[in-house]
Amino acid sequence: MGKKIYIAYTGGTIGMRHHREGYEPAPGYLQELMRQMPELANPEMPGYAIQEYTPLIDSSDMHPRNWMAIARDIAANYDRYDGFVILHGTDTMAYTASALPFMLRGLGKPVILTGGQIPLCEVRNDSRENLITAMLIAARYRMPEVALFFGNKLLRGNRAVKVSADGFAAFDSPNLPPLGRAGLGIHIDWDLILPITGNGGLNLIEVTSAPVGVLRLFPGISADIVANLLAPPIRGVVLETYGVGNGPSSDGDLLEAIRAASRRGVLIVNCTQCLQGRVRMGAYATGAALEKAGVISGFDLTTEAALAKMICLFSRNLSQERIIDLMQTPLAGEMTLPTAG
DSSP, X not given: OOOXXXXXXXXXXXXXXXXXXXXXXXXXXXXXXXXXXXXXXXXXXXEEEEEEOSXXXXXGGOOHHHHHXXXXXXXXXXXXXXXXXXXXXXXXXXXXXXXXXXXXXXXXXXXXXXXXXXXXXSSXXXXXXXXXXXXXXXXXXXXXXXXXXEXXXXXXXXXXEEOOSSOSSOEEOTTSOOSEEEXXXXXXXXXXXXXXXXXXXXXXXOOOOOOEEEEEOOTTOOHHHHHHHTSTXXXXXXXXXXXXXXXXXXXXXXXXXXXXXXXXXXXXXXXXXXXXXXOOTTSSHHHHHHHHTTOEEOXXXXXXXXXHHHHHHHTSOXXXXXXXXXXXXXXXXXXXXXXXX
């Protein structure tokens, strides 16, 4: 093909090997397996360079500093490759896929995250197909997207969620159709692909950790629990509400805990607990009560995208008003604003 891609191997199930106590990461093992794959020697496949991270990271140990390391790695190699594949554990893949679009601004090449539910070393596995197809997409299709390929679906990274702990179709994007599908061929839905912005040069946005959290409402949740979570040093919270953004409206103490935190400058973003659909805070009195208490709508943001976006915005020297505005503004295809009428 004459194309060359860069593979950032961060860790995860895809490259693990058998151990008497279960699967474990093993330095150099994935490269050994890939050298034995005849498919990768096929002239239709792109050339590749692989960078193995040290140490290999179980995705349950992922941290914003690891997002930053991945983003810097891509930026450092950006001009030398046609596309990028990030091999990543599945448990927090959706978080990394959600964060990177906010960090890699002006992206003009594909960055595809993938991995596997069963390691490449097994006779029967999903890792082989995920790896080969992700490599082909990264090389063949010039799209300015951080995407996640898994189980024959290409998903926008900041729309993806993990929906199965043990199925091959482990990820979905409930509020946006797949960007592409792999069947007899690879089909990309170009109407959904983001346009290239800027002059085509990559702008790396630095990100640090931030005191943020996620609070899931449940029947009977007490005002004390809410107040404790919203206490300093917290700066932002993704509030997972019922239905279209509803919460208890008859609990004055709970609403006051939210109102007091909002007055202190805590950013509280309303995201639905439902897998599909959007927040409409004015639809019911229970949602309107949260809005009056200072909660802002997350529209159809996933929890992963809302949390990652919040961390990225807090990492910049922005005013509270600007952060609130940007949280409700699409920056990288992560959300769809409601249409008038």
